[in-house]
Amino acid sequence: MAEDNFEAAPGGFIPGPISSGRGGSGSTARTANSNTLLSEQDVALAAPQADAVPPVIQTLRLQAEATTGVTRGSVSGGTTTTTPVVVSLANASTSDRPNADAADGDAYVDFGGLNGNFNAGSGEYLQWSFAVPAAGTYDLAFGYAFFSASATNRPMRLEVNGKIWDRLFDFTNTGANTTYSEAVTRVYLEAGTQTVRLTATGFSGPNLDYLEIRSADPHRIVIQAEDLLPAATNTTATTVNREITLPFLNGKTPAETFRVGAEGDAYLDWGSEANTLDIPVTATVAGTYSVTITYANGGTTGRPLTLTYLDGTAIGTFALAPTTAPTAYPAFYGDLVPAVRPADGSDAGDVPDQSGWEGWTKSTLTVNVTLNAGTTVLRLSGAGGAQHRQVRVRAGGGVQARAGRPIRHHARQSHGGREPVRRRDRPCHRHRRRFRCAHHRGLRGCEPQHPLRGR
Structure with missing residues (x-):
């Protein structure tokens, strides 16, 4: 699912040296559960380090309606065979003209929906091709708009270089078809030519305006939760925190259900007993930050987790209330073997039934976290937690920076008034x-x- 700010590809988080004092942990860090200690080497393996200095590029904006570098079409197996159409000031109807006028370049790409229902339909796609000069983490920002009185979201399948990045990439209701917003995700790209594709998977799609490729913002820190754990094995108990991937679940006995909608097609499954998860957060600028967890909880009650500094100082508690199921299970699930799909129990068909476990959402603490420049270790604690996709740390008020450096002031002293x-x-x-x-x-x-x- 998409976020309104930044997320990282696996390995996109850069763990730094763990310092002593608040947030410090010495030579070891506790993870997975309260009885397991990992050495610094193990932590590095659990959270692989990406490019130490993310590439800096000139922002590249690619219009959805472009005639080069963009492909529009439909894939087999969908409910529609139509192709997304370009709507511009030159061809827009009277009702669509304001939407085109509000779009960048006075044009956008419209998905046709299914039988007049613009919140349904699968198969239509839009694909961009571009190149990046160096390997590293980049932010992909999709400009879009959509309004519907009966839908809050039109998620799409997002693929990067032919691999699934998100089966339910969020495009949330912007309130008006003339109000454009952005859905942003962070991915790791090798140098060279790239392809990014959005495909309708049962919810049609929004009015797509552009794709923008940006340098990763160093003041927004995104950590994929599963990157903080070693890979699970068939002997890993469900009582501890585990990384869940399709290769892990395929062929596993007893069978477990894979929950779609996590970025990178992987997530952290919080164990049923008391567990902790240590989160090294490297900030380039000292200041006040907010912390957000993306999670899914298909239960009937909240599954709270407490956030503290490593020295035990309390920060706050994530309530992690039950999450709402999407309106449908996403199409094109043929790569999920029947044993890992949700059961089909509410209708006569064979489409898996969606639940709150596919309803990934964000939970943000109402309190702020103070971070020094460098690495601070935060700790999540609790029992019977939900599934977690990522932890995002975002700069709050009072942080000023230019080209990665703070604007420094002289010490406050007498200057003659x-x-x-x-x-x-x-x-x-x-x-x-x-x-x-x-x-x-x-x-x-x-x-x-x-x-x-x-x-």
Whole structure:
């Protein structure tokens, strides 16, 4: 499922050295359950390190209606055989004209729906092709709009380079067909040519405006929960936290149900007994952050988890209330063997029945977390928790940064009644003029004299 901010591909989180003090853990970190200690080497294996410095690229925006680098069509096995159509100011109907006028480039791609129902239908797809210069983590942002009085979401199947990234990538109701928003996810890409495809899987699709490829924002930290655990085996007890993947469940005895809708087609299954999960969070800028967990709970009661610093200082509690089932089970589930599919018990067909376990949603703490620059270890604790897809840490108020560095101020002291002067605004040592003033910019000879140039 998509988020309104950032998520990472497996290995996209960069664990740093674990420091002492608040959040510190010395040479070992506790994970999986309260009786298991992993060495630093094991932690590195559990959360593989990606590119230490994510690639920095010029943002690339690809219009959905483009005639090059974009393919639109339909796949076999869907309920529709139509192709998504381009709606522009040149061909829009009277009712669709405001929607095109509000889109970037005055055009968008429209999915046809099924028999007049724009919240149903499977098979139509849109695919972009592009290239990135270097391997690393990137943010993919999809511009879109949709309004329906009877649907809050039109999730689609998202594939990256032919592999499933999310079977239920969220496109939530934007409130109006003229109100465009973004659904963003973070993925790991190798250098070279890439393909990104969105396919309708039973819910049709929104009005798609563009795909934008961006450098990963270093001030938004996303951790796939399953990356913090070693791979599960057939002997791993259900009482402890486990990484769940299709290869793990296929052929497993006794059989277990695979829950679709997790990014990377993998998730953490919280054990039935008391467990803890240590989460190393590396922040480039000290400040106040919010913490969000994406989870699914198909039970009837909440399954709370407590968040603390590693020294035991309480931060808050995630209630993790029961989640709402999607309106249908997504199409194109042929790669799921019958043993790992949900049962079909409510109708005469053979389509698996959806439940709250496929209803992935976000839970954000109402309190903020203070992080120092560097790595802080947070700890989740609880028993009988829900399924967890990821932990997201997002910068809150009071954090200022430019090119990955904070805007530094002089220490607050007496300045003759004047406000402290920012380093960026200190006077030029040669011309006694403020940095970036017109006089300074016009004198190239003074640039080497200024120690703050480019900061």
